[in-house]
Amino acid sequence: MAPETRAEGGAEATGQFAPANLAEALSAVCAAAGLDPAGAELLRCTNNAVFELATAPVVVRIVASNALRHRVDKVVRVATWLAEYDVPAVRLVPGIDQPVSAGPYMATVWESVPHGGHRPRGRDLAKLLLRMHELPEPSFPLPAWEPLDDVRRRIGEAEGLDAADLDFLRDRLDEVSDRLDALEFALPASLLHGDAHLGNLIPSPAGPVLCDFDSASLGPPEWDLTPLAVGVVRFGEPAGRYRELARSYGFDVTRWKGFPVLRAVRELKLITSVLPILSSRPEVRPEFFRRLTDVRRGDDSARWARYT
Structure with a gap:
């Protein structure tokens, strides 16, 4: 696995x-x-x-x-x-x-992770996130949480987009960045996974394990609770998975006043993640432009398909 x-x-x-x-x-x-x-x-x-x-x-x-x-x-x-x-x-x-x-x-x-075990659930993710968030600060330097850094890099590398689309993405990035800078978080900063969705848990006979630490940083735990919440709205994931996560973790990020900003950040990352491969992987272009159009129109309820 x-x-x-x-x-x-x-x-x-x-x-x-x-x-x-x-x-x-x-x-x-x-x-x-x-x-x-x-x-x-x-x-x-x-x-x-x-x-x-x-x-x-x-x-x-x-x-x-x-x-x-x-x-x-x-x-x-x-x-x-x-x-x-x-x-x-x-x-x-x-x-x-x-x-x-x-x-x-x-x-x-x-x-390799041995095969077996149950399909990861929201409570499994909550349990593992709590373990991470309760760790002492690492003894080595970790980057501060900058969730829009990769968005900025990808826009800078973008190929196959016209000027109007690039201008919209740059303007959206600036807008979301300003809103993010103004946030005051409710939970104390901790070690973050950074991309905490159920797809980054691997089942094993001993229970699910975390993977993919590319986005790890020091920052607000609210961010690690956001991907699953956004997945319910945008990808049609069962709402019960997020409710289980929130209940097991003890904090419902969707009821926190800053959630709309974190959702905007997450969605911008989901849109721009394929910018570097738009030219080499034309099969992702229809979904990319669908997402871009939905955000441009302000459509908060449109369902998206996963990039494959």
Whole structure:
């Protein structure tokens, strides 16, 4: 099982992870890590190209966007920190210097999660988030929470958009950023997962485990409660999943006065996540433009489909 399930994201459009490059990238990373890539299965290629090896219980996660390479060292530190506190989460393969650098490629290498266990529920996510949020501040530097930083980077890399669409996204980014700066949060700052939805929990015989620490930071716990709430509205996820999360965590972010701002931030991230691959993955364009049109019209109830 991979340390990253279905996610909203995008590989870079510069060709680093065009289909012809995938085998080369995996071979280079495996050679550097002392692993055998023969028979590996590509599980997905969004913000990361994720492979499950056939020759060992290992998952290789290769950064697919140059704009996101700066996150890899942080991912390693956060994963190590969670392991030290025995938080149920994916584990790095021991004995390999991580992150793995191989020419132009940067990767992390993870132990596969054993198959089995129940489908993760809202209460599972709440339990794991509480574990993270109650940890002491890490002994290593972590970035402050800046949820719009990746949006800004992706808009800067965007290809295949006309000037009017880019201008709208820049204006929307500025507007949402100003609203975010004015927020006063109700909960004390903590270590955040940063992209806490049920797709980032992996079932295992011992119970669900957290994965995907690309967006980890120090910031307001309200943010980690937002993705599932937005998923109910935009993706039609069962409302009971969010109610279970809120009840188990002990805080309902949708009843907090700042939630509309966090929802706007989350939706802007969901829209722009595929900007770097609009040219190389034309199949995502219809959904991207549907989302963009809904926000431009102020349609808060329109349902969206997941990028695949």
